[in-house]
Amino acid sequence: MFQETRRTFLRQSSKAAMLTLLPSSFYKNTDNTVQASVTVQLQQSIGKINPNIYGQFIEYLGRAITGGIVDAKTNQVRKDVLAKVQRLQTPLLRFPGGTVTKIYHWQDGIGPKNARPVRPNLIWGGEENNQFGTNEFIAYCRQLKTQPFLVVNMNTGTPEEAANWVEYCNGKGNTSWAVLRKKHGYPQAHQVKYWGLGNEENAVPDTGKLQDPQKYADMAWQFAKLMKLQDPSIALVLAGGDKAWNEVLLKELHPVADYISLHYYANSKPGEPASLFAHIAKFEQEVEETKRQIKTLVPDKVENFNRWYRFPPRQEPLKIALDEWGIWENEGKGAYNLEVSYQWFHALGVATFLNIFQRQADIIGMATWAQTVNVLAPILTSDKAVICQTIFYPMELYRKYCTGTSLKTSVESPSLAQKGGETQPILDTACSYDEQTGMVTLALVNRHPSLSVATKINWEGGKPKSLVTIHELTASSYTAFNDIKQPQKEVVTYQQKTSKALDSLVLPAASVSLVRYRL
Numbered sequence: 014m015f016q017e018t019r020r021t022f023l024r025q026s027s028k029a030a031m032l033t034l035l036p037s038s039f040y041k042n043t044d045n046t047v048q049a050s051v052t053v054q055l056q057q058s059i060g061k062i063n064p065n066i067y068g069q070f071i072e073y074l075g076r077a078i079t080g081g082i083v084d085a086k087t088n089q090v091r092k093d094v095l096a097k098v099q100r101l102q103t104p105l106l107r108f109p110g111g112t113v114t115k116i117y118h119w120q121d122g123i124g125p126k127n128a129r130p131v132r133p134n135l136i137w138g139g140e141e142n143n144q145f146g147t148n149e150f151i152a153y154c155r156q157l158k159t160q161p162f163l164v165v166n167m168n169t170g171t172p173e174e175a176a177n178w179v180e181y182c183n184g185k186g187n188t189s190w191a192v193l194r195k196k197h198g199y200p201q202a203h204q205v206k207y208w209g210l211g212n213e214e215n216a217v218p219d220t221g222k223l224q225d226p227q228k229y230a231d232m233a234w235q236f237a238k239l240m241k242l243q244d245p246s247i248a249l250v251l252a253g254g255d256k257a258w259n260e261v262l263l264k265e266l267h268p269v270a271d272y273i274s275l276h277y278y279a280n281s282k283p284g285e286p287a288s289l290f291a292h293i294a295k296f297e298q299e300v301e302e303t304k305r306q307i308k309t310l311v312p313d314k315v316e317n318f319n320r321w322y323r324f325p326p327r328q329e330p331l332k333i334a335l336d337e338w339g340i341w342e343n344e345g346k347g348a349y350n351l352e353v354s355y356q357w358f359h360a361l362g363v364a365t366f367l368n369i370f371q372r373q374a375d376i377i378g379m380a381t382w383a384q385t386v387n388v389l390a391p392i393l394t395s396d397k398a399v400i401c402q403t404i405f406y407p408m409e410l411y412r413k414y415c416t417g418t419s420l421k422t423s424v425e426s427p428s429l430a431q432k433g434g435e436t437q438p439i440l441d442t443a444c445s446y447d448e449q450t451g452m453v454t455l456a457l458v459n460r461h462p463s464l465s466v467a468t469k470i471n472w473e474g475g476k477p478k479s480l481v482t483i484h485e486l487t488a489s490s491y492t493a494f495n496d497i498k499q500p501q502k503e504v505v506t507y508q509q510k511t512s513k514a515l516d517s518l519v520l521p522a523a524s525v526s527l528v529r530y531r532l
């Protein structure tokens with residue numbers, strides 16, 4: 014039986030992280046500890062971890078911007094919220110949507126604030142006063158030291174409108190839109206590199222008009238041409254969809270696109286927290302399938318690009334932009350129940366996602382969590398208070414330490430039992446080596462609510478000199494959450510520990526550990 018189980022699950026192994034699952038009864042000791050082992054291949058790189066995987070997203074949706082990023086009464090940036098967003102050290106911020114891009118006209122959000130139109134938010138309800146427009150967004154990005162990522166309207170907007178936005182943001186000369194930006198108080202170009210060509214354009218219930226991939230491809234070409242003629246240095250993100258949709262886009266648009274987007278929201282089945290991890294595991298499969306499709310259809314280097322396009326083709330291999338990822342449970346408050354309260358097991362899910370980003374570092378070029386404040390967010394506000402939800406803490410920690418080159422790992426772990434569901438390993442891992450600091454960071458997520466994991470670490474291709482610090486996150490329970498009604502209460506505990514042992518660790522139940530070794 015041991016061998017049978019082993020073989021069954023070995024078939025599920027992925028290139029980046031090989032898993033062997035064994036029922037926890039094989040390993041359980043009397044003290045509620047199970048055993049697992051992790052092998053780290055110090056000489057086997059998966060690829061560079063792009064810092065842009067730690068991006069965030071804000072949209073005109075409910076209290077995401079108005080009431081979140083800015084005070085709903087004064088329209089001024091909320092300093093208490095800004096201080097929390099700054100802790101995430103996000104390198105990339107996506108704006109203004111999301112689905113709302115289908116009705117958003119950027120000219121509504123520039124110029125004197127008292128002259129800006131108030132528009133109905135036809136997508137999410139309510140009214141938008143356009144007080145947080147392009148320049149306010151850029152100013153916010155500067156305060157965060159983050160790169161802006163703008164998404165253009167491909168439905169009620171035109172290629173010319175999008176190209177004008179590029180000129181307004183990036184124009185350096187004396188052309189009219191660039192001059193207007195200068196008149197608005199911004200003499201230096203905003204230098205916006207990342208531009209999204211629409212959002213979820215395949216979504217039939219939306220107000221979009223491009224729901225046929227060929228229509229999208231034809232229209233996206235026009236947008237890309239006019240936008241690139243304004244600034245050839247910009248990077249474009251295609252609005253990806255399912256496999257058939259992506260096939261058309263990749264074949265037709267790959268010479269001018271740098272990324273294809275993937276959106277993924279995980280959730281759990283009611284009363285079965287651990288089912289979240291099965292849903293997240295499917296995400297990794299989807300990334301691998303998309304990668305196979307990209308590698309089959311898209312050459313790394315564009316050849317014979319017609320010079321009469323008058324701008325250069327894509328310069329780097331095309332990557333996935335996971336420009337919306339998150340955990341979307343159907344029981345939040347606010348607009349469309351999107352103000353979700355995140356429990357501790359959701360934070361273990363976020364850490365698992367961030368492990369996957371490392372394991373898939375060769376194909377995921379950027380990722381922006383949807384969304385930053387109030388809407389499906391790590392930060393929640395009331396009129397007077399602001400709190401970090403449980404999911405905030407792994408985001409903050411991984412951004413600090415999981416950088417550099419992703420290294421191959423494999424895991425032998427007991428399984429996490431689920432009611433009739435797919436079995437997942439208790440332990441999830443990834444590993445990185447940062448050339449600048451000389452540190453190896455082993456990320457370990459124990460997803461079991463009550464069992465500790467005694468973990469053996471096998472080092473291959475070398476061995477670290479010392480274990481420097483264990484950064485550990487735990488919480489008062491699997492389902493504990495921080496509550497905006499009790500802003501002082503904190504359910505998450507962060508500890509720094511150390512150990513002399515290089516080859517073994519005990520991971521507490523329901524914990525995230527980033528273990529830092531000096532090589």
Ligand code: AHR
Pocket residue numbers: 072110111112113212213337383384
């Ligand atoms: O993030 C919330 C919404 O989810 C976005 O507007 C849309 O793109 C996605 O479906």
